[in-house]
Amino acid sequence: MTHRLLNQGVFEILGDVLVNSEHDGACIVTDEKMAMSTDSFIVSPIFFPGGSIGDLAVNGTVNDVAMCGAKPLYLTLSLIIEEGLAVSELWKIVDDIAIACRKAGVKIVTGDTKVVDRGSGDKIFINTTGVGSYLPKAAISPSRVSKGDAIILTDSIANHGMAIMSKREGLAFESEIKSDSRALNHSVESLINAFADQIHLVTDPTRGGVATVLNEIASKTNLGVELTHEKVPVEDQVAGACELLGLDPLYVANEGVYLIFCPDQLAEDVQENLKALGHRPAMIGKMVEEHPKQVIMDTPMGGKRVISMLPGSQLPRIC
Amino acid sequence: MKYLKEYRDPVLARKILDEIRRTVTRPWSIMEVCGGQTHSLVKNGIIDVLPSEITMIHGPGCPVCVTPIHLIDAAIDLAMRPNIILCSFGDMLRVPGSNQNLLEAKAQGADVRILYSPLEAVAIAKDNPTKEVVFFAVGFETTAPANALSLVHAKREGIANYSILASHVLVPPAIKAVINDPLSKIDGFLAAGHVCTIMGNGQYYPLASEYKVPIVVTGFEPIDVIQGILMVVKQLELGTYEVENQYSRIVREEGNKEAKAIIEQVFEVSDQVWRGIGEIPASGYKIQDNFEAFDAVKKFGISVDAPEEKTECISGEIMKGLKKPSQCPHFGKKCTPENPLGAPMVSSEGACAAYYHFSGTSISN
Numbered sequence: 001m002t003h004r005l006l007n008q009g010v011f012e013i014l015g016d017v018l019v020n021s022e023h024d025g026a027c028i029v030t031d032e033k034m035a036m037s038t039d040s041f042i043v044s045p046i047f048f049p050g051g052s053i054g055d056l057a058v059n060g061t062v063n064d065v066a067m068c069g070a071k072p073l074y075l076t077l078s079l080i081i082e083e084g085l086a087v088s089e090l091w092k093i094v095d096d097i098a099i100a101c102r103k104a105g106v107k108i109v110t111g112d113t114k115v116v117d118r119g120s121g122d123k124i125f126i127n128t129t130g131v132g133s134y135l136p137k138a139a140i141s142p143s144r145v146s147k148g149d150a151i152i153l154t155d156s157i158a159n160h161g162m163a164i165m166s167k168r169e170g171l172a173f174e175s176e177i178k179s180d181s182r183a184l185n186h187s188v189e190s191l192i193n194a195f196a197d198q199i200h201l202v203t204d205p206t207r208g209g210v211a212t213v214l215n216e217i218a219s220k221t222n223l224g225v226e227l228t229h230e231k232v233p234v235e236d237q238v239a240g241a242c243e244l245l246g247l248d249p250l251y252v253a254n255e256g257v258y259l260i261f262c263p264d265q266l267a268e269d270v271q272e273n274l275k276a277l278g279h280r281p282a283m284i285g286k287m288v289e290e291h292p293k294q295v296i297m298d299t300p301m302g303g304k305r306v307i308s309m310l311p312g313s314q315l316p317r318i319c
Numbered sequence: 320m321k322y323l324k325e326y327r328d329p330v331l332a333r334k335i336l337d338e339i340r341r342t343v344t345r346p347w348s349i350m351e352v353c354g355g356q357t358h359s360l361v362k363n364g365i366i367d368v369l370p371s372e373i374t375m376i377h378g379p380g381c382p383v384c385v386t387p388i389h390l391i392d393a394a395i396d397l398a399m400r401p402n403i404i405l406c407s408f409g410d411m412l413r414v415p416g417s418n419q420n421l422l423e424a425k426a427q428g429a430d431v432r433i434l435y436s437p438l439e440a441v442a443i444a445k446d447n448p449t450k451e452v453v454f455f456a457v458g459f460e461t462t463a464p465a466n467a468l469s470l471v472h473a474k475r476e477g478i479a480n481y482s483i484l485a486s487h488v489l490v491p492p493a494i495k496a497v498i499n500d501p502l503s504k505i506d507g508f509l510a511a512g513h514v515c516t517i518m519g520n521g522q523y524y525p526l527a528s529e530y531k532v533p534i535v536v537t538g539f540e541p542i543d544v545i546q547g548i549l550m551v552v553k554q555l556e557l558g559t560y561e562v563e564n565q566y567s568r569i570v571r572e573e574g575n576k577e578a579k580a581i582i583e584q585v586f587e588v589s590d591q592v593w594r595g596i597g598e599i600p601a602s603g604y605k606i607q608d609n610f611e612a613f614d615a616v617k618k619f620g621i622s623v624d625a626p627e628e629k630t631e632c633i634s635g636e637i638m639k640g641l642k643k644p645s646q647c648p649h650f651g652k653k654c655t656p657e658n659p660l661g662a663p664m665v666s667s668e669g670a671c672a673a674y675y676h677f678s679g680t681s682i683s684n
Binding site for chain 1: 323327328332361362363364367368435541667676
């Protein structure tokens with residue numbers, strides 16, 4: 001049955017994004033420096049405004065490889081399907097995977113499918129592992145983030161997390177909040193080609209949001225982060241949804257934005273470059289010597305507040 | 320009206336702060352009663368920008384913080400029983416009981432579910448007729464109407480497998496207890512806007528006149544809190560002690576009649592133990608006899624004895640405003656949100672949590 005599921009369904013829908021060696025594994029020949037990343041996707045609900053677990057599974061791993069400063073090339077695809085998942089839903093997810101692969105320019109070279117008893121899973125879980133080759137001009141590393149570096153955000157935040165929460169809580173808004181799930185590799189490649197090793201770090205704030213990533217970087221670099229509240233872009237509707245559910249947008253997951261750390265004098269040029277790529281960037285802060293390991297944001301009232309690491313679990317099953 | 324922006328307008332905030340600076344002539348201590356107000360003060364950095372003459376004292380308005388430990392232990396015990404689904408607001412999950420918290424019980428296999436509303440718990444009871452569903456109903460007067468409504472609904476629908484473990488506390492007796500503490504010195508109060516949305520302002524007039532303290536009901540946005548502080552300061556400088564309503568866009572003088580009616584249908588005022596503070600007479604709600612089938616305390620034979628808690632947590636002093644979180648020797652060291660000694664460090668309305676998450680070194684003194 002699994003054989004039929006694969007041959008008559010999955011392989012056919014994947015079409016040209018699948019490199020089917022018809023053997024246990026794929027063979028990759030390269031003499032380049034490679035980056036690799038893996039991620040598992042357990043989002044609930046599996047379909048949400050702006051995407052599905054399918055495109056998330058592609059974009060999430062593609063983006064992780066891209067954030068290494070690499071060009072994503074190949075993915076593995078592993079599906080764990082709960083007995084009882086509607087076949088039409090499975091085909092839709094696989095179709096979303098195929099479309100996302102085409103947009104990202106990656107191929108699926110090996111994979112696996114398992115079916116578990118009803119009750120032993122939750123509709124479908126997906127794992128993808130991505131492999132890519134380092135861009136020759138890239139020199140990305142948290143250790144390169146320096147005092148005085150500008151922190152640039154490519155687009156508005158909290159869209160993905162709030163799209164999921166709105167669907168879960170049955171909230172309706174005047175216009176739907178959509179997930180921002182998309183592949184960022186073309187954008188990252190373009191940026192690195194333009195600015196080479198002047199881009200110290202790129203990173204995408206997924207689970208835990210911008211606040212969590214900035215705390216991690218402050219901790220790794222032993223520098224402080226200074227944020228400007230009014231520069232952090234949040235769409236009105238998303239801000240409203242966050243208020244309704246008592247959530248801070250800085251901690252909400254994103255799937256289609258990334259942060260760039262570069263010398264302050266480059267910040268304007270980087271933002272112009274991002275705008276030309278279709279982003280709506282904002283410089284939200286900078287790395288400072290003061291208050292090492294702490295992220296501090298000014299408040300509209302003229303005071304300051306700490307953006308701390310949130311203890312415990314974030315919103316569950318968000319990606 | 321762009322609600323989020325207008326009540327967070329920095330230009331307006333600066334104007335009101337300037338007026339506070341011009342008005343104040345000597346030191347005043349003002350208590351904001353509600354944990355939500357505390358969070359607004361700290362998160363928005365308002366404490367940093369108030370003139371030094373004004374000391375904000377953080378009050379006991381954190382219902383999660385004052386839930387007696389024996390009820391937390393009871394909730395955990397119920398959750399661990401295989402035929403019980405324990406439903407709760409997310410806040411309660413990491414509050415320490417005598418041995419563990421609800422989140423740890425969940426990790427051990429207890430069926431604990433996080434909900435936004437007690438009516439969701441009633442729905443779960445309907446969907447799971449072979450199980451007992453208990454909702455951990457914690458809160459001030461604000462959440463009492465929804466909790467009462469869930470019992471009315473369950474009774475009407477004949478949903479016998481639903482009950483609530485209630486821990487409701489009332490604000491006016493808490494204010495009285497704070498004022499009567501010989502160590503506390505509070506000149507004026509910011510009263511809790513959402514409590515007053517339900518109950519109205521009537522209970523605060525006797526407090527204001529008996530203790531000669533101005534009381535201003537405020538909302539929770541930065542402009543609300545700053546404006547409330549200005550109104551209290553003006554009264555203090557004039558020597559008046561009236562009840563004023565800053566939150567008039569939401570709070571009516573008489574409160575919400577329908578909400579009050581439903582509370583009266585289900586609950587009656589009773590003595591209540593406040594964790595860290597002790598028993599305050601007539602400061603809580605208990606379920607009336609005609610709804611006793613939905614009272615988890617009676618249904619499951621839960622002991623109402625409240626043994627004294629042995630703890631290093633100084634929550635009582637924090638909540639009466641006698642100490643600031645940063646004055647606790649364990650703050651940020653032995654006691655963190657990941658490993659709290661007490662409830663104020665984990666609740667979204669706890670003063671310790673507010674300071675830990677939001678305050679920089681400038682307000683650690």
